[in-house]
Amino acid sequence: MSLKPFEFDRQFGELDQVIRAYLGRTADGEGEEGGPDAALEAYLRHTWHTRPWAVAVAEQQIREYADNPPGRLRRRLGEFYPVPDVGLPDAEIRDWLERVADHLKRSIEDGAVPPPCPPRTHWEWHARFPELSQLFGGWFSQDMPDEFPDHDSAMRDYATQTDAQLVARAVGELRELSSLGLDEAEYAVALAELGMEVDPPAPFAPSAWIAQLSDRLRAGGS
Structure with missing residues (x-):
């Protein structure tokens, strides 16, 4: 049986928010000079200024998902998060998630908060x-x-x-x-x-x- 809403949010809720920031864009994870790409920077900019505690939750959920991808049983039962199409082959999803988690962790540890500016992605316009x-x-x-x-x-x-x-x-x-x-x-x-x-x-x-x-x-x- 598929996950109930409470269990889904507890395991994947903030991961889902990060992934949604990429919908309609090609996932990269790397921007200029090795920083986050535009989609992840938009997520960080909005989340730091509205729900700063959620950045650490996102990093943890993404890291756990990348380290423990769903096996065949969980896929059959529907007890997993199906990553939407972000323009990457399935074989590259795990490495991309790890890069995203690394950027989130670095943002927290360095206190790197993107400064306020007009929204730069479709997701950010709707989130703001x-x-x-x-x-x-x-x-x-x-x-x-x-x-x-x-x-x-x-x-x-x-x-x-x-x-x-x-x-x-x-x-x-x-x-x-x-x-x-x-x-x-x-x-x-x-x-x-x-x-x-x-x-x-x-x-x-x-x-x-x-x-x-x-x-x-x-x-x-x-």
Whole structure:
């Protein structure tokens, strides 16, 4: 029988977070000058600033998995973590996991914390702005024109159908997004990374619409 959620999280929960940071990217583990690659650096940057204790948990879980890969019985019973496709042959997965664990350990021992900066991977955008990924991906997807007459209607629907605490969280994330100081092309990329599949309403540039959306949601969608 497959692992129950509690047992899965205890053995593989943080390992899974690290692996998810690599989805859609080719796993390497080595960046410039022997440091972590972009995906692992994004995981470290976000986790050090939100859940610093989890870095050590990730290192331990990855190390144990690499040292004790699942045998045929555990595979048949489903009592193991199936590493998703990270662009490596199966024979290279173990060495890659060990390199990742080494980078995590070095980060802890040296206190090497990546400085704050705008997100650099798809995973990091969603990890840093989880409520905006719900807002943009759920209300401003390619289906928005079929569901709402305009952007304002979609925004009001989100504001009235979503718990007030989550709306407040979205407002905070919008303000944080505005504070990144990106140029307009970069803000357009940010919106796309967070799931928005329609253009901002005319005549707003991406940054101006983000600011207006924050003000409107803070006012209750009015």
